[in-house]
Amino acid sequence: ELKVEQNPLFLSMQEGKNYTIYCNYSTTSDRLYWYRQDPGKSLESLFVLLSNGAVKQEGRLMASLDTKARLSTLHITAAVHDLSATYFCAVDIVYRGGSEKLVFGKGTKLTVNP
Amino acid sequence: EAGVVQSPRYKIIEKKQPVAFWCNPISGHNTLYWYRQNLGQGPELLIRYENEEAVDDSQLPKDRFSAERLKGVDSTLKIQPAELGDSAVYLCASSLEVSGAGETQYFGPGTRLLVL
Numbered sequence: 700e701l702k703v704e705q706n707p708l709f710l711s712m713q714e715g716k717n718y719t720i721y722c723n724y725s726t727t728s729d730r731l732y733w734y735r736q737d738p739g740k741s742l743e744s745l746f747v748l749l750s751n752g753a754v755k756q757e758g759r760l761m762a763s764l765d766t767k768a769r770l771s772t773l774h775i776t777a778a779v780h781d782l783s784a785t786y787f788c789a790v791d792i793v794y795r796g797g798s799e800k801l802v803f804g805k806g807t808k809l810t811v812n813p
Numbered sequence: 814e815a816g817v818v819q820s821p822r823y824k825i826i827e828k829k830q831p832v833a834f835w836c837n838p839i840s841g842h843n844t845l846y847w848y849r850q851n852l853g854q855g856p857e858l859l860i861r862y863e864n865e866e867a868v869d870d871s872q873l874p875k876d877r878f879s880a881e882r883l884k885g886v887d888s889t890l891k892i893q894p895a896e897l898g899d900s901a902v903y904l905c906a907s908s909l910e911v912s913g914a915g916e917t918q919y920f921g922p923g924t925r926l927l928v929l
Contacts, residue, residue: 703855732917741817741904742856742920787855798869801918803855 701726705804720807722771722788729766730791735784778811817921819905825927831893834924838907847890848904895928
């Protein structure tokens with residue numbers, strides 16, 4: 700059974716600091732997505748990573764994918780309060796019968812304090 | 814451009830009652846998904862449609878859940894009868910094509926269901 704594990708699950712950090720969220724998965728995949736979810740809101744797509752070594756950056760967020768290590772990272776640079784949200788990684792897998800689906804991690808709840 | 818629309822946004826029902834959720838995907842998106850998100854968890858896929866065909870419903874509890882996507886546009890998800898454990902947020906998402914090709918899924922705001 701595929702497992703997608705994020706850590707940490709909860710992260711409290713100060714504005715201006717840097718930190719990395721990790722996403723490990725247990726089966727072969729070269730497609731990984733990062734989403735952001737604000738409280739009571741839906742999921743907003745942040746990054747789509749489609750190959751080993753892929754790196755994408757948007758503002759203070761940078762995501763990377765290492766398919767050999769089955770690891771993706773979401774790096775936060777100089778955090779600001781507006782980044783407070785829950786961040787999910789999701790791995791695209793092929794399972795029985797050739798169907799594909801996204802399997803999500805439990806999410807990392809990020810709180811950025813002034 | 815309008816995003817994925819869902820209604821109602823909130824629903825409170827007593828157990829054993831039926832409930833239905835409605836989703837209107839982004840215009841032109843062929844693929845539609847229903848997910849369930851429990852508190853503190855990531856979304857879990859219930860069913861995926863390509864146009865009007867349910868191509869993956871292996872995760873849908875078929876004894877009480879049903880879904881349809883008539884004419885390949887809007888979709889409804891029904892629970893009958895609802896149980897306490899069905900309390901969750903039900904999310905609808907859509908994409909141009911199947912996400913295995915790297916297509917992003919766009920999510921609606923969800924319907925928050927509370928079963929008492």
